[in-house]
Amino acid sequence: MKRKSLQGAACPVARTLDLIGDWWSLLIIRDALDGIRRFSDFQKNLDIAKNMLSARLKALVEQGIMQTVPAADGGAYKEYVLTERGKALQTVIVALSQWGGEFMYEAGETGSVMVDAQNRQPIRKLELVAADGRVLAPEDVATRLAVEH
Amino acid sequence: MKRKSLQGAACPVARTLDLIGDWWSLLIIRDALDGIRRFSDFQKNLDIAKNMLSARLKALVEQGIMQTVPAADGGAYKEYVLTERGKALQTVIVALSQWGGEFMYEAGETGSVMVDAQNRQPIRKLELVAADGRVLAPEDVATRLAVEH
DNA sequence: CCGTATCCATTCCGATACTG
DNA sequence: CAGTATCGGAATGGATACGG
DSSP states (O other), X not given: OOOOOOTTOSOHHHHHHHHHOXXXXXXXXXXXXXXXXXXXXXXXXXXXXXXXXXXXXXXHHHTTSEEEEEOTTSOSSEEEEEOHXXXXXXXXXXXXXXXXHHHSOOTTOOOEEEEETTTOOBOOOOOOBXXXXXXXXXXXXXXXXXXXX | OOOOOOTTOSOHHHHHHXXXXXXXXXXXXXXXXXXXXXXXXXXXXXXXXXXXXXXXXXXXXXXXXXXXXXXXXXXXXXXXXXXXXXXXXXXXXXXXXXXXXXXXXXXXXXXEEEEETTTOOBOOOOOOBOTTSOBOOXXXXXXXXXXXX
C-alpha cells in the first residue's frame, strides 16, 4: 500500500511535511543554509548514501526549494543552492535546533547553536507573538480555518 | 541495512529529527496541541492505521513528549496529552505552518492559520532576533559549536 | 570529482482480524 | 471504544559497481 499524499489537506503543516517531512531533506537544507553547495560535501557531511542524496536533491530542486547553479569557482560541475523559498525554511531549522538544544543534551555536553553572524552571539529563542505584540504561551495559540472575506 | 542513529550528532537539529522526523509524529503533536486526546480521535482525524498510531504514541510516550492520563470524563480508558517538553514543540509546528501557508497554497485557496486564542487574530510571523533585538535575515544567522568556558 | 544504476535487507504502512 | 497481532506490498537506505 502506498503512503497517502497530504497535499490536499487543509492544514499547512501537513502539506509542508509532505514535502520535507522525511529524514534527510531538512538535514540537507540545514547544511545548505550553512553554505554547503557541492554534492560531495553534502555526502561527506551527512554520511548519506550517494543514491539517496541524489534523489533528495532532485526532489528539492523539483519542489523549488533548491536550484542548481554553475560552480562558483568556474569548475565544470554545478552546485546546489537554496531558493528564497528554501531559505525561508530557516525558521523551521531554528525551531528544531532550539528545541533540541534545550531538551536533547545532557548538562556539560556541547552542541551547536544558531548565532548572529555579526557578533557570534546566540540568537534569541523564537517566540509566539500576537498581532498586538503580546508574547503567547502554547495554550494561548489555536488553529483556525482561514476564510476569505 | 539499518538507518543510522543521529543521536550522537553534535547538531541539535539532527538529534531532534531523529526523534520526531518521521511522517506521523509531528502530525500527532499538531493534533495534540489542538486538544485531541483520545486514540480514536487521532485515528479518525489523521486517517492513520491503528497499528501505526499505536506504535507512534508509544514512542512519543517513551521519549517523554507525551504522557498518558486517566480519561478526563472518568471513563475507563487513558488519554494522551503532551508533556511540557512536547508542548515546546509548538514553535516547530508554527514554523512549518507559516511556511506552508506562504508557499503551499494557491491564491484564493483556504488553509488553516495559527491564531491568538483570545481574539482569533492570526499571530505574527516568527522572526529571528539577535540578542540585542535586531531582526535578522537568513544570511545573518550562522551555526557555531557551543563551548563551555 | 560528479553523479547514476542496480541489488538487497530492513523498515514502513495499510488492511484485516482479533481481544478485552 | 481501545488497542494488539499478523501479513504483504511498497518504499527506504546502504553498499557496490559503473560511466561522464
